[in-house]
Amino acid sequence: xxxxxxxxxxxxxxxxxxxxxxxxxxxxxxxxxxxxxxxxxxxxxxxxxxxxxxxxxxxxxxxxxxxxxxxxxxxxxxxxxxxxxxxxxxxxxxxxxxxxxxxxxxxxxxxxxxxxxxxxxxxxxxxxxxxxxxxxxxxxxxxxxxxxxxxxxxxxxxxxxxxxxxxxxxxxxxxxxxxxxxxxxxxxxxxxxxxxxxxxxxxxxxxxxxxxxxxxxxxxxxxxxxxxxxxxxxxxxxxxxxxxxxxxxxxxxxxxxxxxxxxxxxxxxxxxxxxxxxxxxxxxxxxxxxxxxxxxxxxxxxxxxxxxxxxxxxxxxx
Numbered sequence: 001x002x003x004x005x006x007x008x009x010x011x012x013x014x015x016x017x018x019x020x021x022x023x024x025x026x027x028x029x030x031x032x033x034x035x036x037x038x039x040x041x042x043x044x045x046x047x048x049x050x051x052x053x054x055x056x057x058x059x060x061x062x063x064x065x066x067x068x069x070x071x072x073x074x075x076x077x078x079x080x081x082x083x084x085x086x087x088x089x090x091x092x093x094x095x096x097x098x099x100x101x102x103x104x105x106x107x108x109x110x111x112x113x114x115x116x117x118x119x120x121x122x123x124x125x126x127x128x129x130x131x132x133x134x135x136x137x138x139x140x141x142x143x144x145x146x147x148x149x150x151x152x153x154x155x156x157x158x159x160x161x162x163x164x165x166x167x168x169x170x171x172x173x174x175x176x177x178x179x180x181x182x183x184x185x186x187x188x189x190x191x192x193x194x195x196x197x198x199x200x201x202x203x204x205x206x207x208x209x210x211x212x213x214x215x216x217x218x219x220x221x222x223x224x225x226x227x228x229x230x231x232x233x234x235x236x237x238x239x240x241x242x243x244x245x246x247x248x249x250x251x252x253x254x255x256x257x258x259x260x261x262x263x264x265x266x267x268x269x270x271x272x273x274x275x276x277x278x279x280x281x282x283x284x285x286x287x288x289x290x291x292x293x294x295x296x297x298x299x300x301x302x303x304x305x306x307x308x309x310x311x312x313x314x315x316x317x318x
Contacts, residue, residue: 004213006091014051020088026051028084032073053097057177057265095136100264102129108272109245124253130203137212142302146309148189153273154287157182160267167258169251178214181287181295209297220291232286241274
């Protein structure tokens, strides 16, 4: 199942994406319950199939079952269910949810590590990215003018299904709700000027595009550590890699992180980027991961205060 959030008529809704359609799950489940003659269908629908993804994840066993019943119901209706089924051309994509936290991993792809000459680390290199930077598929990334070069880092990521700590790598599947793509947009010039500027350069508004949706595990290819990945700039493939190039998988990363940090439902955990590339205002960037799809975002410039760039003597460092 492909789950995500979309907007139509000014309202955001939780949807299941099927081909060129999206099903408003909460509304469709309510129609399903009414047709079955369920008493107080509004109350049952609000609990079993809520309209936001965090609530859905928190009660995922109940909600996933209800979502599957809903999809069967809608399919049986030939997708003819007014007010519940929309074409993708009618909607605007939004970020699936606002994660409690985003746990990013650095320098985990051997092809990229060797390219940039970073020393091997025996443990995952993790850091946090701000949830306030999250945007959705096809939403605009805004680059602050005068702050140098920016990199497109594109990362195979998972969504945590439940509150957990000290998760053995052998049991990591028990705490993964699904998979998505997260772009760790980075102000490379800030990072290169002073490593302590990395949090500044990674957490600027719109610097965490995520999507286009979350794919539940049963719909992913059997071997998630052999997935083709692509990075495009203005329609041209600039890099092709494979998740087989990762040193640490979700098991090792989550086992390491959960020894020290409690993970919450809806948290995002990334696996770092294959070889990244620069981009600028006016560009269109895309990240594609086999089994998930394509995350696409246009890029624009935004004016900000240049005093800070002058104060740190910022230079454009490639």
